[in-house]
Amino acid sequence: MLAIFGFFKIIVLMRLIILILLAPISFIQGQYIFTPDFDVKCTTVKSQDRTGTCWSFATTSFLESELIRLGKGELDLSEMYIVRNIYIQKAVNYVLRQGKANFSQGSLAHDQLQAMENYGLIPDIYYFGNKLNDKHDHNEMEKALKGFLDGVIANNSPSPKWLPAFKAILDVYLGEVPDSFEYNRKSYTPESFAEELGLNQQAFIGITSFNHHPYNTSFILEIPDNFSNGSYYNVTLDDLLQITYDALESGFTISWDGDVSEKTFNARKGLAVLPAEADGGEAMESPVQEAKVDAAFRQTAFNNYSTTDDHLMHIVGTARDQHGNRYFKVKNSWGEISDYKGFLYMSEAYFKAKTISIYLNKDAVAPNYLVNR
Numbered sequence: 001m002l003a004i005f006g007f008f009k010i011i012v013l014m015r016l017i018i019l020i021l022l023a024p025i026s027f028i029q030g031q032y033i034f035t036p037d038f039d040v041k042c043t044t045v046k047s048q049d050r051t052g053t054c055w056s057f058a059t060t061s062f063l064e065s066e067l068i069r070l071g072k073g074e075l076d077l078s079e080m081y082i083v084r085n086i087y088i089q090k091a092v093n094y095v096l097r098q099g100k101a102n103f104s105q106g107s108l109a110h111d112q113l114q115a116m117e118n119y120g121l122i123p124d125i126y127y128f129g130n131k132l133n134d135k136h137d138h139n140e141m142e143k144a145l146k147g148f149l150d151g152v153i154a155n156n157s158p159s160p161k162w163l164p165a166f167k168a169i170l171d172v173y174l175g176e177v178p179d180s181f182e183y184n185r186k187s188y189t190p191e192s193f194a195e196e197l198g199l200n201q202q203a204f205i206g207i208t209s210f211n212h213h214p215y216n217t218s219f220i221l222e223i224p225d226n227f228s229n230g231s232y233y234n235v236t237l238d239d240l241l242q243i244t245y246d247a248l249e250s251g252f253t254i255s256w257d258g259d260v261s262e263k264t265f266n267a268r269k270g271l272a273v274l275p276a277e278a279d280g281g282e283a284m285e286s287p288v289q290e291a292k293v294d295a296a297f298r299q300t301a302f303n304n305y306s307t308t309d310d311h312l313m314h315i316v317g318t319a320r321d322q323h324g325n326r327y328f329k330v331k332n333s334w335g336e337i338s339d340y341k342g343f344l345y346m347s348e349a350y351f352k353a354k355t356i357s358i359y360l361n362k363d364a365v366a367p368n369y370l371v372n373r
Contacts, residue, residue, distance in 0.1 A: 034320070037318040037326075038318045047136075048079075048334070051083075052138070055107045059255045066361065077123060078123060080174055082112050084129065102227045106225040106309075107227070109357075109359035110230040111228055116201065120193055121190060128175070141169070204359055205362045206233065209240040210234065211299050212303075213234050215234050216235070218232065233370060241348065243358075244315065248316075258313075259309070261306075264284065265354075268338050270340035274350040287323050292349075314330065328345070332344055
């Protein structure tokens with residue numbers, strides 16, 4: 001009897017061990033498990049803090065990845081140097097248009113690239129863009145700048161003094177730009193530093209997909225932050241998706257502009273998905289069936305403002321969940337939040353529905369996608 005009792009104790013113990021071992025597996029099966037397909041080298045995650053300068057953080061990160069790809073090393077470029085120069089460009093545009101133009105913190109990837117071309121680049125260590133060396137916060141500064149400009153316009157006769165005065169406000173909040181600096185024991189100006197790095201605005205292209213303009217043509221994208229009237233090449237939705245995949249698989253990255261207002265965009269959970277069911281609560285916990293997105297779906301959302309130009313981020317890779325569904329790995333600029341330390345995974349459905357545009361190196365785009373360029 002004792003032997004039989006001991007045998008049953010062993011059986012019960014073995015079952016308990018099996019249950020303990022299987023419990024984590026059952027738990028994991030209910031979560032997102034991402035397996036990388038392609039990971040392109042990028043720099044560390046930063047935070048834009050309390051500013052609307054995601055466009056500069058995303059596109060600066062994109063340029064840093066370009067430099068890594070070109071064998072120029074891993075650099076930390078100043079986002080706020082570019083931001084400062086775009087504030088100045090926006091101010092001139094705002095005054096010349098007598099206040100009938102957009103003046104805000106937002107801009108787009110092509111603004112970053114033309115600012116690089118016109119004003120150069122500078123390492124972040126030489127222009128952090130915050131005199132207190134604290135978290136970035138442009139709310140008061142933006143109000144001060146716009147109030148000043150509105151006062152200049154209201155005077156009905158702007159004098160030559162307004163622009164130097166505007167730059168002085170930027171100096172107070174962001175700091176003065178150094179005339180020169182040393183990098184790797186060599187002296188540079190921002191212009192000569194950019195020239196040394198070899199990045200060229202003409203090497204990049206903006207691509208979008210909307211059917212209110214003909215495909216395979218370029219048009220000025222009608223979004224508020226496009227103050228400089230940048231043009232984008234229009235392709236089909238399938239082509240937009242494939243261009244993005246092809247670029248990443250070839251070692252290129254993408255500056256992404258799109259909508260992040262959906263409840264199922266959650267940076268803290270590291271997810272951007274578009275479930276077929278309207279509520280989508282379960283989609284934040286484990287993969288669910290996602291919406292079917294076509295050109296008509298996408299265009300309707302753009303026309304009725306449910307897809308707007310909210311945020312720019314940096315796409316740096318692709319991955320699959322445990323069911324084989326594909327996602328883009330995206331570097332955000334809200335600090336190292338979530339289990340993914342500031343990165344998130346964006347589903348195909350979300351990308352197709354909520355992408356406003358992408359910016360990438362022309363060499364990453366096969367000629368057959370750009371038939372009329």
